[in-house]
Amino acid sequence: MVEQVALLLIGFSICAAAIILAGSLSIYANSAGGRISRASGRLLIAGLAVLQWMHWDALAGGVDRVGSPVYIILLFVVAPAFYLFFRGALQLEAAERPWHLVFYAPLLVAGWLQPAIAIPLSFLCGAAYAIHLGVLVFRLREQRKRFQIEMFALGVFAGIAVAVLALGLALPFLGLRAFVLAYSSMIGIASMLAIHVLLHFPDIATKAEEAVNTTYAVSTLDRVDREAAASRLHALMDDQVFADETLKLSGLATMMDLTPHQLSELINTRFGVGYSRYIREHRIAAAQRMLLAEPEASVLSIGLAVGFTSQSNFYAAFREITGEVPGRYRTRQASGG
Known part of the structure; x- marks a missing residue:
């Protein structure tokens, strides 16, 4: 039974990797990191998919490649890839420095080590990377109230990473087969969580960028007429620029010169919310007006008209801001409630 569950999770994670790498669910479009970070993200997903294929072979009675030089090299690839991808999202000013490739240096000796040494060592390297990522995330603690869901998701991923690290270090006491069962299952669970987050919070990368900007950035508005900028922002919102589903922070900033x-700081200091929340609030306010003014229009058509890309995103944002779903809001308002 345990092996069957592990095989199901392996199959799911391989399919999820294919979907993400194909761009159907992009974690790169709004990623704060640069080329190294994005390349590491792709390398991470591809490396985990190949590891899972090897786990499948080992559990299903095929060729057991666990502990082979290729397997060990992949373990030494995914740890720094995980680190560099998330570092790019959490520390903007250092996201693209070429010297960060030094984190892949353990690969130079990975293929020469015995599995009993190499596998725990790869997880020890991962532990060092995870500790540093933990420090970066801890620095974002002041943003918990603005980014509760996103910070919770990061915390869950961090918890899975810690469990995986503990598993690797416990290898001498578990044996290879138990290690494969546990490790492949954890990768599968992490894949399920990643798909869930990407489906329900497609702008999580943008929100993470806002949290980082708010935490690390020195004030950029010293030479900006804040009142004039706020008035210009109000005018753009009155023109419903938020209805453009492709509108991003950079695009709106360009409209405002x-x-x-600077725009991120203006919205944070003036309105006490991040850019994504600010845009969602305006979209939901417009949707509320349309729900009452156009009773024959479908809920989906209204959600798309105000800038949401899917019904699920619209429903999630509407519930987040108003506490109820669009249909219930329309019915209650129409009945005088």
Whole structure:
């Protein structure tokens, strides 16, 4: 039974990797990181998919490649790839420095080590990377109230990473087969969580960028007429620029002759919310008006008209801001409630 569950999770994670790498669910479009970070993200997903294929072979009675030089090299690839991808999202000013490739240096000796040494060592390297990522996430603690869901998701991923690290270090006491069962299952669970987050919070990368900007950035508005900028922002919202589903922080900043950091700081300091929340609030306010003014229009058509890309995103944002779903809001308002 345990092996069957592990095989199901392996199959799911391989399919999820294919979907993400094909771009159907992109985690790169709004990623704060640069080329190294994005390339590491793709390498991470591809490396985990190949590891899962090897786990499948080992559990299903095929060729057991666990502990082979290729397997060990992949273990030494996914740890720094995980680190560099998430570092790019959590520390903008250092996201693209070429010297960060030094984190892949353990690969130079990975293929020469015995599995009993190499596998725990790869997880020890991962532990060092995870500790540093934990420090970066801890620095974002002041943003918990603005980014509760996103910070919770990051915390869950961090918890899975810690469990995986503990598993690797416990290998000498578990044996290879138990290790494969547990490790492949954890990768599968992490894949399920990643798909869930990408489906329900497609702008999580943008929100993470806002949290980082708010935490690390020095004020960029010293030479900006804040009142004039706020008035210009109000005018753009009155023109319903938020209805453009492709609108991003950088695009809106260009309309206002500001940098993305300046606009992000303006919205944070003036309205006490991040850019994504600010845009969602305007979209939902417009949707509320349309729900009452156009009773024959479908809920989906209204959601798309105000800038949401899917019904699920519209429903999630509407519930987040109003506490109820669009249909219930329309019915209650129409009945005088």
